[in-house]
Amino acid sequence: MKPILDVENLTRIHGPACPACLDVTGPDHDTNICRHCGSVVAVAGASFPLHKGEVLGIMGESGSGKSSLVKMLYFDDRPTSGRAIFHDEGAEHDLFSLNEAQQLRLRDTRMGMVYQNPSLGLNFDISAGGNIAERLLMSDELSYRVIREKATALLARTEVPPARMDELPRNFSGGMQQRVQIARALSTGAPLLFLDEVTTGLDLSVQARILDLIMELQEVTGVSMLVVTHDLGVVRHLTTRTIVMKYGRIIESGLTDQILEDPQAAYTQQLVSSAL
Amino acid sequence: MTDTILSVRGLGKGFYIHDRAKHIPAAMGVSFDLKPGELAALVGPSGAGKSSLLKAIYRSYVPTEGVVNYTTAAGEVVDLVRAPETQITALRRAEIGFVTQFLHCLPRLSTLDVVARPLLQQGIARAAAHDRAAQMLAALAIPEQLWDATPATFSGGERQRVNIARSFAQGGRLMLLDEPTASLDPASRENVCAMIEGAKAEGTGMVAIFHDTALVGRLADHRIDVQRAAFEEAAE
Ligand SMILES: Nc1ncnc2c1ncn2[C@@H]1O[C@H](COP(=O)(O)OP(=O)(O)OP(=O)(O)O)[C@@H](O)[C@H]1O
Ligand SMILES: [Mg+2]
Ligand SMILES: [Zn+2]
Numbered sequence: 385m386k387p388i389l390d391v392e393n394l395t396r397i398h399g400p401a402c403p404a405c406l407d408v409t410g411p412d413h414d415t416n417i418c419r420h421c422g423s424v425v426a427v428a429g430a431s432f433p434l435h436k437g438e439v440l441g442i443m444g445e446s447g448s449g450k451s452s453l454v455k456m457l458y459f460d461d462r463p464t465s466g467r468a469i470f471h472d473e474g475a476e477h478d479l480f481s482l483n484e485a486q487q488l489r490l491r492d493t494r495m496g497m498v499y500q501n502p503s504l505g506l507n508f509d510i511s512a513g514g515n516i517a518e519r520l521l522m523s524d525e526l527s528y529r530v531i532r533e534k535a536t537a538l539l540a541r542t543e544v545p546p547a548r549m550d551e552l553p554r555n556f557s558g559g560m561q562q563r564v565q566i567a568r569a570l571s572t573g574a575p576l577l578f579l580d581e582v583t584t585g586l587d588l589s590v591q592a593r594i595l596d597l598i599m600e601l602q603e604v605t606g607v608s609m610l611v612v613t614h615d616l617g618v619v620r621h622l623t624t625r626t627i628v629m630k631y632g633r634i635i636e637s638g639l640t641d642q643i644l645e646d647p648q649a650a651y652t653q654q655l656v657s658s659a660l
Numbered sequence: 661m662t663d664t665i666l667s668v669r670g671l672g673k674g675f676y677i678h679d680r681a682k683h684i685p686a687a688m689g690v691s692f693d694l695k696p697g698e699l700a701a702l703v704g705p706s707g708a709g710k711s712s713l714l715k716a717i718y719r720s721y722v723p724t725e726g727v728v729n730y731t732t733a734a735g736e737v738v739d740l741v742r743a744p745e746t747q748i749t750a751l752r753r754a755e756i757g758f759v760t761q762f763l764h765c766l767p768r769l770s771t772l773d774v775v776a777r778p779l780l781q782q783g784i785a786r787a788a789a790h791d792r793a794a795q796m797l798a799a800l801a802i803p804e805q806l807w808d809a810t811p812a813t814f815s816g817g818e819r820q821r822v823n824i825a826r827s828f829a830q831g832g833r834l835m836l837l838d839e840p841t842a843s844l845d846p847a848s849r850e851n852v853c854a855m856i857e858g859a860k861a862e863g864t865g866m867v868a869i870f871h872d873t874a875l876v877g878r879l880a881d882h883r884i885d886v887q888r889a890a891f892e893e894a895a896e
Binding site for chain 1: 676679719722780
């Protein structure tokens with residue numbers, strides 16, 4: 385298995401930043417705030433591969449930097465330093481040295497994102513079908529008929545009733561909104577998908593069905609996924625490897641069953657035992 | 661050496677619990693060899709660390725010491741203790757199975773799909789996968805009316821049998837079994853034993869823990885005594 389994504393030393397500091405920021409923050413210092421300059425070290429020195437077809441979990445408490453990490457990779461935010469190489473079917477993209485137009489293009493066609501909050505991933509002012517069409521248009525699909533067909537098929541695949549295709553997603557239930565968001569994220573056949581707390585806040589039974597759906601789609605498409613969650617159940621069901629973050633640092637990574645059954649770091653032991 | 665599928669040397673497992681600053685030895689230096697078609701039974705008192713050893717071989721636990729040389733289908737010798745995670749993942753998918761009493765499953769899949777899933781993941785065609793799944797479910801006497809339902813609502817014993825059906829449908833060159841027959845009724849237990857014998861005959865190597873010592877006598881080619889490790893070494 386080859387990596388589809390190589391993340392190297394990715395760092396994001398919010399604030400003025402000073403030479404001491406990285407030395408006085410992190411798990412050993414029990415904070416992500418630099419006491420010299422007040423900057424927040426959201427992510428520091430994160431390095432890891434995401435392998436082709438792999439589902440990699442990122443877990444950690446609130447504020448540990450999980451979303452920050454994924455946001456940079458999806459160009460929602462810029463890193464302070466570090467690199468990420470996207471090995472996309474022969475092409476190699478050094479993500480943060482691309483210009484903005486190139487970044488947008490990659491994001492619209494070769495990556496997908498599903499946010500916890502559907503209003504971030506969907507346009508609430510156009511129909512469910514329109515949301516899919518919008519993304520297909522960005523990837524240069526111009527035939528109305530093809531777009532309509534594809535949108536119908538995608539929504540069917542994520543189990544959104546075709547009858548609701550022309551309705552506004554703002555009127556949908558939370559679970560249904562997530563299904564539309566997933567359909568939209570998958571619409572261009574992107575090989576790389578980011579999911580940030582996609583089941584948080586949904587009813588348990590709805591959660592289980594969405595997770596099951598994601599798993600099924602992953603198996604069919606072979607898409608590589610980075611799954612951010614603080615929910616150990618999501619990690620257990622969806623991922624094969626897991627990264628654990630605290631105060632912006634990766635403190636442990638391993639096979640998911642090993643992380644859950646035999647965590648090595650003190651923090652992970654605490655996290656896992658408190659969830660039992 | 662050539663026809664040894666698994667060679668375990670000095671495999672041990674201990675836990676360090678940060679909270680209590682304690683080392684807890686769970687299993688001490690175990691060694692054995694296994695050939696295709698053989699079953700090694702881990703035998704020892706409760707708390708001796710039998711399950712820990714099994715999990716250490718599968719890498720659900722990080723082994724603390726020793727070597728576990730596994731010979732892959734391609735004939736390559738891989739130390740499972742040190743193999744990279746991606747290699748472990750690939751071997752789990754294609755060659756090494758773990759059977760427990762417990763089945764975790766999500767509610768959307770039917771029993772037939774649950775059992776067929778690992779086969780589909782290996783790229784086996786849907787019809788063939790379903791045939792094999794049906795065969796396994798029938799062999800374990802799961803009533804056909806239940807095959808379309810989700811196992812999420814099944815009884816403990818039914819779920820356990822679905823889990824075993826899934827593991828054996830997938831098969832593999834090496835299977836690790838942790839009390840596969842515990843809490844099954846005698847008829848089901850007999851079915852599972854027949855399945856184990858069948859897999860052995862097909863050349864699957866197995867490392868197993870049995871609750872019932874009669875099964876060790878019946879199924880095991882090697883009996884591996886697992887000694888209880890010295891309890892709680894001095895804190896660091
Ligand atoms: N734009 C920003 N400006 C300042 N600080 C920020 C900004 N975005 C994130 N942070 C800080 O960076 C740290 C990491 O935040 P992030 O949202 O990545 O955490 P998270 O692990 O996703 O948490 P949660 O589980 O609550 O979603 C937090 O301390 C957060 O307050
Ligand atoms: Mg977040
Ligand atoms: Zn600073």
